Amino acid sequence: MRSPNPLDEAILEVVRSVPAGRLLSYGDVAEIVVDLGSGCSARRVARTMADFGDEVPWWRVVQAAGTLAEPVAFQARRLLAAEGVAVDGRLVPLERLRWRPSPTELALIRERLRQ
DNA sequence: CTCTTGACGCCGG
DNA sequence: TCCGGCGCCAAGA
Numbered sequence A: 001m002r003s004p005n006p007l008d009e010a011i012l013e014v015v016r017s018v019p020a021g022r023l024l025s026y027g028d029v030a031e032i033v034v035d036l037g038s039g040c041s042a043r044r045v046a047r048t049m050a051d052f053g054d055e056v057p058w059w060r061v062v063q064a065a066g067t068l069a070e071p072v073a074f075q076a077r078r079l080l081a082a083e084g085v086a087v088d089g090r091l092v093p094l095e096r097l098r099w100r101p102s103p104t105e106l107a108l109i110r111e112r113l114r115q
Numbered sequence B: 001c002t003c004t005t006g007a008c009g010c011c012g013g
Numbered sequence C: 001t002c003c004g005g006c007g008c009c010a011a012g013a
Helices: A006-016 A026-035 A042-055 A070-082 A103-113
Strands: none
Touching (some): A006 A026, A006 A042, A026 A042
């Protein structure tokens, strides 16, 4: 298994910052990482989740349509329900629970990455 | 080097 | 709503 590079670290740090019960899409994570200064994309985030997701609350990252990614849908459904998220089949209320880092939160993430 | 393969996403039909 | 088509991008074959 490959080891995480700086871009992976940035992605993982963002996902780690998502509070329980809140959600983002792969694309949202990518946007935030871009704001942090690295180039990124939804597909790139998905790859990092596939490789290193178990190090972070990966289940809070869902598809843009509010659907759970097929390969991990079963586990995600259980973990999300455990933190109070209403799961309807493969659908979750992304619009209602979407998380965006505040400027200060963003600064904190930047700080944590500066190691 | 080319071609395929995804925990993706937007647009049309 | 549910596909199909594309664009995207890095990893493997």
